[in-house]
Amino acid sequence: MSVLDLARPEIRAMQPYSSARMEASGGQVFLNANESAWPPVGDDGLGCNRYPEPQPAALVEALATLYGVRREQLLVGRGSDEAIDLLVRAFCRAGEDAILIQPPTFGMYAVCARIQNAGVSEVALQADFTLDVDTILAAVTPAVKLVFICTPNNPTGQLVPRASVEQLAQALADRALLVVDEAYVEFTDAGEASVADLIDRYDNLAVLRTLSKAWALAGARIGTLLANAEVIALLKRIMPPYPLPLPCVEAALIALSGWGQVNARNHVAIVRNQRARMQEALRQLPGVREVLPSQANFLAVRFVDAAAVYQQLLGAGIVVRDVRRYPNLGDALRITIGTPDENDRVLNELKKAAMSSRGVTGKPASGEYA
Numbered sequence: 001m002s003v004l005d006l007a008r009p010e011i012r013a014m015q016p017y018s019s020a021r022m023e024a025s026g027g028q029v030f031l032n033a034n035e036s037a038w039p040p041v042g043d044d045g046l047g048c049n050r051y052p053e054p055q056p057a058a059l060v061e062a063l064a065t066l067y068g069v070r071r072e073q074l075l076v077g078r079g080s081d082e083a084i085d086l087l088v089r090a091f092c093r094a095g096e097d098a099i100l101i102q103p104p105t106f107g108m109y110a111v112c113a114r115i116q117n118a119g120v121s122e123v124a125l126q127a128d129f130t131l132d133v134d135t136i137l138a139a140v141t142p143a144v145k146l147v148f149i150c151t152p153n154n155p156t157g158q159l160v161p162r163a164s165v166e167q168l169a170q171a172l173a174d175r176a177l178l179v180v181d182e183a184y185v186e187f188t189d190a191g192e193a194s195v196a197d198l199i200d201r202y203d204n205l206a207v208l209r210t211l212s213k214a215w216a217l218a219g220a221r222i223g224t225l226l227a228n229a230e231v232i233a234l235l236k237r238i239m240p241p242y243p244l245p246l247p248c249v250e251a252a253l254i255a256l257s258g259w260g261q262v263n264a265r266n267h268v269a270i271v272r273n274q275r276a277r278m279q280e281a282l283r284q285l286p287g288v289r290e291v292l293p294s295q296a297n298f299l300a301v302r303f304v305d306a307a308a309v310y311q312q313l314l315g316a317g318i319v320v321r322d323v324r325r326y327p328n329l330g331d332a333l334r335i336t337i338g339t340p341d342e343n344d345r346v347l348n349e350l351k352k353a354a355m356s357s358r359g360v361t362g363k364p365a366s367g368e369y370a
């Protein structure tokens with residue numbers, strides 16, 4: 001059985017759009033795509049009057065090297081968000097198939113499934129936010145075509161052990177595609193904790209990587225799917241013809257250059273240090289119940305009165321993420337690690353609140369935060 005047998009038959013059968021850029025080979029005078037013959041003002045040699053390469057060769061090459069895969073095992077798109085959407089469209093028949101997720105987790109998996117009218121099966125993470133492989137496997141019905149794993153998980157920060165990923169990939173062979181979202185993997189203490197090397201061993205394993213977090217390019221929207229070459233080829237059939245804007249590709253190539261890599265690694269090291277410092281400092285504060293251990297560039301923090309803390313920080317101009325709507329996080333806020341100065345501001349604000357609260361119980365006096 002091929003992993004493609006899990007995909008929608010109508011997608012496998014369809015004739016993809018063939019763009020002018022794809023059909024062209026060689027030539028010096030391009031009169032095949034109804035583009036403007038003149039670059040726009042301020043173009044500066046970029047060539048934005050031309051449609052971009054569907055999968056820019058230089059970027060594909062740089063990413064394949066970075067992630068340690070072959071070019072045909074890699075698809076670049078507009079953020080991991082696009083890859084998630086393409087996977088759901090290619091594998092889930094509307095009204096019939098489903099994805100499986102483990103809440104509390106990243107919201108886009110379920111959003112993409114709902115847009116496609118695919119079902120969303122949920123297996124909650126355990127109380128300590130680790131995942132239980134056996135419970136997940138027991139929940140994989142024939143309708144489930146995609147199982148999403150987020151590691152480190154957003155919004156809790158835990159890493160899924162490599163052994164669990166392997167166990168799942170193995171057990172799901174011929175049943176479902178396992179999609180491992182590694183948006184924050186660069187921030188883990190272990191250094192490179194990616195499971196990308198396993199895609200050669202399991203044809204039903206796919207890995208999501210992004211330049212949005214550690215590579216500081218959230219604004220350029222560059223995400224990558226690493227998977228079996230047949231899965232990548234299938235997704236290329238349904239991807240819009242010219243997904244990657246030239247200026248974004250340019251920004252990504254600079255970020256991935258030698259000095260771009262040095263710069264990114266420096267910032268990741270700062271984030272790791274600051275994460276340890278914030279974790280420690282926050283734990284000392286009276287209004288804090290718990291700081292969840294995190295391997296990402298954020299901390300999920302439980303407060304005695306999370307709503308009040310949120311408002312207090314907002315009043316000081318500091319915006320954090322209210323994650324109280326997530327299961328088991330009803331008292332939590334998610335705080336991204338910022339610059340050392342920004343982190344100081346968070347701590348100072350929270351100390352102020354603690355000092356003005358009554359006693360040492362951690363319970364703020366009523367109205368204190370408002």
Ligand SMILES: *Cc1c(COP(=O)(O)O)cnc(C)c1O
Nearest residue numbers: 079080081106154183210212223
């Ligand atoms: C931020 C994030 C992403 C990145 O999405 P992009 O579309 O690449 O910006 C993916 N997955 C998770 C879990 C995230 O938190």
